[in-house]
Amino acid sequence: MLKPFLAWLTGNAITTFARLITAVRAIWDGVEPVPAQRVYFANHTSNGDFILIWTVLPPNLRARTRPVAGADYWLTSPLRSFIGRDVFNAVLIDRNSETREQDPIALILEGLDTGASLIIFPEGTRNMTDAPLLPFKSGIFNISTARPEVDLVPVWIDNLNDVMPKGKLVPIPLLCTVTFGAPIRAAEGEAREEFLKRAEAALLALAPEATEESAA
């Protein structure tokens, strides 16, 4: 009884804090906020990325959307584990291919088969470079070929890397936007490289001009 309530309270505290710092606004550009099953794939520059997506999703969508996150980060302390598991109901995958026991794609598909929507970061790691995007890993292609009936929705998160750059403990308040674009799916027989390029282009197309200029 107490744990779900605490999780609900923590979830609301986190989204309120995210709104206070970023006044985040969703832009639905080519897709509508309707409760269809989807895989949201986003650019990844900050640990707060999925929080921002989670914050702007309408509550009925939020309740059935699970972020896919690294178990190596989220299971390292009781607090992180509470937030990862109980608040965000994350699909936790082990990113270390040497030591892991379960195949991440299998875990992700298992999550999809329960009817949940997912949030994934196909770059695989946080982008610390000046390039707007890192090359996508194959995961997104494997998901789409295994579940071709699920829409993949590109999501561009703007400005969050300036709010909380790596290594800084205090965030600075800046306006952020989260832009949802037109969904894509892997076509039958589409080659991996071809699909990954197409997915990268769909995501980059949502980046506002200004992000290319900002030097930070």
Add this chain to the structure above:
Amino acid sequence: MTDMHTDFLTLMAGIIGLLIVASGIGYALKQRVAPDGSNATIENLNARILAWWGMTAFLAVAFLAGRGGVILLFAFASFAALREFVTLTNRRRADHWAIAAAFFVILPIQFWLIWAEWYGMWSVLIPVYAFLILPIIAVLQNDTEDFLMRISQMQWALMICVFCASHVPALLFLDIPGFEGRNVLLIAFLIVVVQLSDVLQYTWGKLLGRHPVAPRLSPSKTWEGLIGGVASATLIGMALWWITPFTPLQAALMSLIITLAGFFGGLVMSAIKRDRGVKDWGHMIAGHGGFIDRLDSVVFSAPIFFHLTRYFWSMT
């Protein structure tokens, strides 16, 4: 005290009546011209009217909550404005701590000092101490690229969004003989006159506007709008003398000064938007612009209004 409440309620009733009329006109225009929301001017008008309802509601609640409420309200507005301004500045990673200090140290201290009635300190905190300390924090990060531009923009952001904005709640602490307990009406006077001037400039401009004041900046700000708006807002300000410590003539003169300051403030803030290549300061409500879009004229007129009132009427 009751006197203040009566005046305040009368003023509120007047504003709400005005807003009801405005909303009615906005609704009728929309129904007659473009019920599908395709007329940008009418949509903009209705968005503004909606923003004023919100502003009125917030102000009313804050006023009822007393000094603390007003200070908290403006501290929050200041925070939101600074968030919008800093988003548009040139920042580098080296500025992180200086910007964090502006938001989480300077801003709260400024509003706390106003609450503590420490005029000698709050009037120099940002122009003197922040002005010197923030560049020091930034320079310690060892990044000189665009340094002058970065520190100048940060100081400008603080001056406009925190320092100037904080003069509005500071009006509560002026000690004017014969006006005790009624200071909140000074804030109401400032905001009502400046906001009405914005509306009237807009209306006169739409009706008669031919000659833009600054064609490259804003084709919608015309001499006809400026003169008509400022003149009519000055008359309204004069008619509101009974809520102020001023005589009718003084109220008219004050209104003239603050509406002119407000007009040029709007022009300056437009120039900054133009420079940064954006249409609106933010997205407080989707498609309706940001806090600064609605408050730019008040922010420019508040310090002038404060100091004129303080110099000529206040004991402190």
